[in-house]
Amino acid sequence: MVDPNPSIMSHVSVGTNDFKRAVRFYDDVLATIGAKRILEHDGAVAYGKLYPEFWVQRPLDGGTGSVGNGTHFGFFARSRAEVDAFYQAALDAGASGEGAPGPRPHYGDPYYGCFVRDLDGHKIEAAFWDEAMAAG
Numbered sequence: 001m002v003d004p005n006p007s008i009m010s011h012v013s014v015g016t017n018d019f020k021r022a023v024r025f026y027d028d029v030l031a032t033i034g035a036k037r038i039l040e041h042d043g044a045v046a047y048g049k050l051y052p053e054f055w056v057q058r059p060l061d062g063g064t065g066s067v068g069n070g071t072h073f074g075f076f077a078r079s080r081a082e083v084d085a086f087y088q089a090a091l092d093a094g095a096s097g098e099g100a101p102g103p104r105p106h107y108g109d110p111y112y113g114c115f116v117r118d119l120d121g122h123k124i125e126a127a128f129w130d131e132a133m134a135a136g
Helices: 019-031 080-092 131-135
Strands: 012-015 036-041 044-048 054-057 072-076 096-103 111-117 123-129
Touching (some): 019 036, 019 044, 019 054, 019 080, 080 096, 080 111, 080 123
Parallel strands (some): 072 123
Antiparallel strands (some): 036 044, 044 054, 111 123
């Protein structure tokens, strides 16, 4: 049987201290890679293409959301153009750049990606893996 979902992850969640602002940010940025809101609860929104993969939420314990040192979240892009659009949408929505779109040969020749810090300081990435280049 062929697994229709090659991912090993079910989902990840990030905490925010300004829920409405974070949701507006991710609405704009994740749309560039074809993701949308899948589920919504009081204080939590899940994004994905078919099922909830990335949650933005108020911390469940009522405490302050914080950034994990050394943690970042990578999103699949279907093209270099989607990586570029993700980066620009993130900057336009108030993110800070952590690495402009481009190749990073140390990740492999087929890799093209970008990095930003979201409004809460979480490091996020969009990456395209060029299968044609990988096969070549």
